[in-house]
Amino acid sequence: MPLTRHAQFQLLFPDEPAFRWNQIESSFFSSAKNWSEVTAIPSAMRERLSPIPWMSVELVQMQVSKNGDTHKALLEVDGGKEIETVLMKNPRGAWTICVSSQVGCAMRCGFCATGKMGLTRSLISDEIVDQYRFWGDYLLTYNLQPKTFVPLRISNIVFMGMGEPLANYEAVKESLNTLLAHTDLGKTRITVSTVGVLPRLEQILTDQDWPHVRLAVSLHSAIAQTRKQIVPTSYDDFLPKLEDWAKRYLTKFGNRRHHLTFEYVMLKDVNDTPAHAKALALFVNRIGHVRVNLIPYNLTGVEFECSEDSAIKQFLAALEDRHVTTTRRRTMGSDIAAACGQLRDRYKTRDLATCESPATSST
Numbered sequence: 001m002p003l004t005r006h007a008q009f010q011l012l013f014p015d016e017p018a019f020r021w022n023q024i025e026s027s028f029f030s031s032a033k034n035w036s037e038v039t040a041i042p043s044a045m046r047e048r049l050s051p052i053p054w055m056s057v058e059l060v061q062m063q064v065s066k067n068g069d070t071h072k073a074l075l076e077v078d079g080g081k082e083i084e085t086v087l088m089k090n091p092r093g094a095w096t097i098c099v100s101s102q103v104g105c106a107m108r109c110g111f112c113a114t115g116k117m118g119l120t121r122s123l124i125s126d127e128i129v130d131q132y133r134f135w136g137d138y139l140l141t142y143n144l145q146p147k148t149f150v151p152l153r154i155s156n157i158v159f160m161g162m163g164e165p166l167a168n169y170e171a172v173k174e175s176l177n178t179l180l181a182h183t184d185l186g187k188t189r190i191t192v193s194t195v196g197v198l199p200r201l202e203q204i205l206t207d208q209d210w211p212h213v214r215l216a217v218s219l220h221s222a223i224a225q226t227r228k229q230i231v232p233t234s235y236d237d238f239l240p241k242l243e244d245w246a247k248r249y250l251t252k253f254g255n256r257r258h259h260l261t262f263e264y265v266m267l268k269d270v271n272d273t274p275a276h277a278k279a280l281a282l283f284v285n286r287i288g289h290v291r292v293n294l295i296p297y298n299l300t301g302v303e304f305e306c307s308e309d310s311a312i313k314q315f316l317a318a319l320e321d322r323h324v325t326t327t328r329r330r331t332m333g334s335d336i337a338a339a340c341g342q343l344r345d346r347y348k349t350r351d352l353a354t355c356e357s358p359a360t361s362s363t
């Protein structure tokens, strides 16, 4: 695991006051392109810092959807490992980015390409933050070309890429605090999505340094047997424990702007029946201020299939009939395999002959 830039700075300059690092960290979010442009610090310090990589991620491959609303990058991190990150146009006329928190994932969700890879390592906070910086640079580069103008603003970040964010708790927390300190993103514009790592969810309740960004729990079923089929690492008593935790979380932090979201990937004949809708509605109504987000499944080639459109509509209506606030996620980037893990998979199997030219290719 590489050392963070901050740790390397502390090794080089153990006696520097804390404000010095803050000056340096601000420069990562400025127009500076390398250490030599960080004019807020003495030139001798810049020289000693120069061996430290300015960016911890490097573009390997880019795919752009035909309609241009989804851009997906395969990035290399230290040790030649690869992660994915996605840029998506959002209804605000700005951009949402989806970031990875680990190389691979240990959670083995049956519907997920990343889950098939297993866990290689967790990312350090710089590697998470630099996915935001990468897309910031990318948008600026596009703006230099009037014909391909895209709005520059990243208005939202979702931690829904490769990896389980709460299995990399400290680095994710550090990245959240860095992003909140140095960008214009507020806490309600960032969502951390978790499969439900209960010890870390408990920690969030009392951790003074955890910034209360939005949380989304990947529920996928309120019936224990079905959830275990979809998320094999699920504990036997996960659902009652999650219910108990969610009630305490909402008592402590819930308000009009702060709710919990349950993500629910729609899998044909697995979790999309009327019995599953009823169980989900009962579960949600016992908890309170929860929204359900139905996700049409967009990956093929594994053991699950996406629910029929009619089944999704019926499922949604059954939840609304029981007064559950429900949304259906827009399907984006299906022509470029935008589900996490797919781009890396295809690249590894050399199935991307049309994507030879990074940042310009379109499939």
Ligand code: SF4
Binding pocket: 105, 106, 107, 108, 109, 112, 113, 114, 115, 116, 161, 162, 163, 164, 195, 340
């Ligand atoms: S869905 Fe998320 S938690 Fe589950 S295996 Fe994939 S990356 Fe990991």
